[in-house]
Amino acid sequence: MTSNGYKLGKHLASWQAAGLNQLNISMDSFDAATFHKMTGFDMLPQLLADMDTLLATTDIKLKINSILMAETAFENLMNAIDYVKDRAVTYRFIEFMQTRDNSDLFFAQHAQSDIITNYLLKNGWQTHIRGSNDGPAIEYSHPDYKGRIGMIAPYAAHFCDSCNRLRVSSQGKVHLCLFDQGNYDIRQHLAHDDVAGLVNTLHSFMPIKPEHHHLHESNSGMMNNLSMIGG
Numbered sequence: 632m633t634s635n636g637y638k639l640g641k642h643l644a645s646w647q648a649a650g651l652n653q654l655n656i657s658m659d660s661f662d663a664a665t666f667h668k669m670t671g672f673d674m675l676p677q678l679l680a681d682m683d684t685l686l687a688t689t690d691i692k693l694k695i696n697s698i699l700m701a702e703t704a705f706e707n708l709m710n711a712i713d714y715v716k717d718r719a720v721t722y723r724f725i726e727f728m729q730t731r732d733n734s735d736l737f738f739a740q741h742a743q744s745d746i747i748t749n750y751l752l753k754n755g756w757q758t759h760i761r762g763s764n765d766g767p768a769i770e771y772s773h774p775d776y777k778g779r780i781g782m783i784a785p786y787a788a789h790f791c792d793s794c795n796r797l798r799v800s801s802q803g804k805v806h807l808c809l810f811d812q813g814n815y816d817i818r819q820h821l822a823h824d825d826v827a828g829l830v831n832t833l834h835s836f837m838p839i840k841p842e843h844h845h846l847h848e849s850n851s852g853m854m855n856n857l858s859m860i861g862g
């Protein structure tokens with residue numbers, strides 16, 4: 632599940648009881664003032680405390696997602712490296728993607744992924760061999776660090792070649808690609824616990840799953856902004 636972590640502390644026990652085994656939290660800064668400015672909420676200390684509770688008390692796998700922005704990239708990287716020293720967490724930078732509502736910010740803040748990867752490779756981090764079920768991130772590990780640093784670079788060549796992702800929005804719609812032109816309602820299957828019907832429906836979608844996005848043509852499909860689906 633992807634979340635901004637706003638209610639992590641409140642819901643952690645029930646999410647764990649429901650069988651959640653992996654959580655991706657969006658957290659774009661380790662600086663409380665910057666976090667407040669970006670999100671509108673002054674709750675970075677609470678989020679950090681709640682994530683530490685998750686790590687200490689559950690076996691839910693935690694990944695943190697952060698948008699790679701030119702202004703904060705290096706400071707974030709230094710903080711992320713400190714953060715994963717003793718925590719089995721993957722901190723992933725996601726290259727800034729242009730959607731319909733963010734063109735000005737995109738052109739002001741878009742940074743290439745090598746700003747991060749060059750530093751890592753020069754400082755003893757090594758590319759982690761990817762498994763067949765792994766997502767689109769290239770992850771870097773270091774023998775002295777418990778966690779990893781990841782990079783998701785959607786503008787890179789062949790980024791979509793091994794895509795194995797479907798996403799379900801909080802409205803019960805399947806997105807076959809983050810940047811598809813439409814989505815597909817599966818709510819009736821979910822509401823009636825109709826597992827067989829859901830499996831059949833999902834199989835029927837596979838032939839029309841897009842092969843790749845069209846971000847290079849400034850086309851983000853129906854994704855006006857990524858908060859529509861949570862990152």
Ligand code: SF4
Pocket residue numbers: 767785790791794795796807808809810841842843844
């Ligand atoms: S096909 Fe779509 S969902 Fe899959 S990796 Fe590419 S952009 Fe992401």
